[in-house]
Amino acid sequence: MLIYGFQSILSWVQLALGVYAAVMLVDAAVRREDAYRAASKQTKGMWLIFLALATALLFILPIMSFLPVIGVIAVIVYTVDVRPALREVTGGGRGPRRGGSSSDGPYGPYNGGR
Numbered sequence: 001m002l003i004y005g006f007q008s009i010l011s012w013v014q015l016a017l018g019v020y021a022a023v024m025l026v027d028a029a030v031r032r033e034d035a036y037r038a039a040s041k042q043t044k045g046m047w048l049i050f051l052a053l054a055t056a057l058l059f060i061l062p063i064m065s066f067l068p069v070i071g072v073i074a075v076i077v078y079t080v081d082v083r084p085a086l087r088e089v090t091g092g093g094r095g096p097r098r099g100g101s102s103s104d105g106p107y108g109p110y111n112g113g114r
Helices: 002-030 033-038 044-060 066-090
Strands: none
Touching: 002 044, 002 066, 033 044, 033 066, 044 066
């Protein structure tokens, strides 16, 4: 009984990882080609191939085998290294200084109590 519960949990984890890999594949596909070169992060085609293979492996093979684990690593590298660099290059980051003045507070400009 316990083994079936563990397999069920693993199958849900694998499904979630597969969906996340598919979302990252779509994210990589909608980014501009020149942004990859500007961020010095290989090529768009290479990342599309890596993420497509990772997505396919996560949906086809069991998660406890070797190849899906490599696919998960590729998705993690894209998520934590390539995607933030692309967002920085294309101006899609969520920096604290997007418009407004340095004296702006959460409810508008701060005027020093005047």
